[in-house]
Amino acid sequence: MIRSFAVAAIMAAIMAAIAAPVAAGPIEDAIAGSWRKPADKARDQYRHPAQTLKFLGVKPGQTVVEVSPGGGWYTEILAPAMKGNGKYVAGLANPLASVNAAKSVENFKTKYADKAIYGDIGIGTFGKGVADIVEPGSADVVLTFRNVHNWHMSGWDQEAFNAFFKALKPGGTLGVVEHRLPEGRPDADMKKSGYMKVSYVKMLAEKAGFKLAGSSEVNANPKDTKDYADGVWTLPPTFAKGDVDRAKFAAIGESDRMTLKFVKPK
Structure with a gap:
């Protein structure tokens, strides 16, 4: 009887442990943070922050540099996640420019x-x-979200990737999320549509010295036809056409995006 009671107690403890909720990590906690606006949280379905950052190997304890963070959509996740254990650095515009x-x-x-x-x-x-975003060789991770097309259209995309390489430690990671242009489209479309070819982004990274470590379809969107007169800005969140066909573009959702992980060789 005593033995049966002991076994039952052990089994109950095991079942309780299995049923207990798994504690969320700092990144998941930040994604659920009360400081994030409802409109920003609504975009999680398109930007998949938890899955994207996991694929790119982002975790507390690292020095994470986000270049051109814009309004700070990812800042509101990454900075709290790194608070007290790691460092978040925003690569902002040159104030002297x-x-x-x-x-x-x-x-x-x-x-x-x-x-x-x-x-x-x-x-x-x-x-x-600007050659040095941060002290050379000091970053564990450099991230860029939906920015490559801007540098390409301005004519200094290779310079940007060279700066990423210089900022990273040997073995460090570059994560790139960018609107994806079909490979069969003319290269000239990258200058006006806001979409970039995967092959071209890989070329920029490899020319800078990076090695491709993997790709993910976490931010793919097969509904995106990528043939809009106003480019990627036709889709949410920009809605370049205003109220014209807004419901149609809202139903498509945000753009189809490549998610690439590169590594700086040791």
Whole structure:
């Protein structure tokens, strides 16, 4: 009887352990954070932050540099996730480049000044003619989300990838998420559509010295036909055509995107 009771108690403990919810990690906690606006959380279905960051190998304890974070959609996830264990660095525009650039940097600093939420965010400088985003060889991960087309259209995409390579430690990771253009389309479409060919992005990375470590379809969207007169900006969240066919484009959702992981050789 005593033995049966002991076995039953052990089995009950095992079942309780199995049923207990698995504690979410810092990234998952940040994704669920109350500081994120409902409109930003609504985009999780298109941007898949948890799956994307896991695929790219992002985790606490690292120095993570996000280049051109824009309004900070990923800042609101990455900075809290790294707070107290690791470092989040935003590669912002060179404030000496223009009045608007200086203003954007100050606006970013003000928006993310709450250290209780975001910790001590590092500020790096990124832009045409800027060789060092951060101290060379100091980053574990460099990330760029939906930016390559901007640098391509401005004529300095290779310079950007060279800067990423210089910023990373040997063995460090470059993560690229970008609107995806079909390989059969003319190269000229990359200059106007906002979409980029996977082969071209790989070429930029490999020319800088990176090796492709993997690709993921986590941010794919087969509904995206990529043939809009106003380019990728036709789709949400931009809706370049305003209310014209808005329901149609909303039903398509955000763009089809490549998700690539590169490594700086050791």
